[in-house]
Amino acid sequence: MRIKYIDASEMMANVLAELPPEPRLSVHIGDPDDDGVVDLAAEAEVILNGHTTMSADLLARLPALRKIVFLGTGASSYIDMEAAATLGIAVENVTGYGDRSVAEMALALLLDCARRVTQMDRELRAGLWEPREGLLLQGRRLGLIGFGGIGTEMAHIGRALGMEIAIWNRSEVAADWRDCQRSLEEVLASSDMISLHLALTPQTRGFLDAQAFAAMKPGAIFVNTARGALVDEAALIAALRSGHVAQAGLDVFETEPLPAESPLRDCPNLVLAAHAGFKTRDAARTLLAKALAKID
Structure with missing residues (x-):
């Protein structure tokens, strides 16, 4: 063979x-x-x-x-x-x-968005000293959309950081997390941070559209380490530009490598990574x- x-x-x-x-x-x-x-x-x-x-x-x-x-x-x-x-x-x-590796990348993006590390790095290199206001993770609600192996690892990480966990999954989750399972509407509307962990299927393509982003809590942080095609990128860009989504971190994109002309590159409140969550x-x-x- x-x-x-x-x-x-x-x-x-x-x-x-x-x-x-x-x-x-x-x-x-x-x-x-x-x-x-x-x-x-x-x-x-x-x-x-x-x-x-x-x-x-x-x-x-x-x-x-x-x-x-x-x-x-x-x-x-x-x-x-x-x-x-x-x-x-x-x-x-x-x-x-690589469930833990990807979950730790989601955490890295979440922390970067919450404390605006990449933004301050860019500004300092350009000569601007501007300490940016951050957001404490402890006590915040972390919404998880999808609860396979990576979502489960992310839940453990969030709980260790003192976050409240809210889970939406297409099926019932394991018994020890069942108290955290919520409707999609509640996860979107009440979560301070949302991390996406769905598998990409014909049914989930474009799962987070303009309506979903509008349903998110104003000022939410959004992270995607799953698949870019789960997200309507134009809707995400609009939500970022309006400030309804305060910050986002993406490790995956609908087209990879990310095209040079992608409008995602022009969003200052967006942290980008090159689909490296698995790469340890x-x-x-x-x-x-x-x-x-x-x-x-």
């Missing part, structure tokens, strides 16, 4: 080298275009895909391919799942590898080990 990891970073390749060897696997470091993928993996039966878009046309050019192991939970954001199914290509996600060596080690276990 030929196995090809088509888009490894230097860090992922280094972490992979620390794991027990897989002799059938070859690794390409870099981000190939469609022709590059075909050149690399024309004879591969299994592909490890970290972040490469695979359209129906590209999949049709890989006749030997029988399985794609997507290194994360968002395969449908990158791979034409319908075309894969038609071609008999199985697509598997890897889950539960600890999470990478677990991710790759789980991915290799899915090869056969």
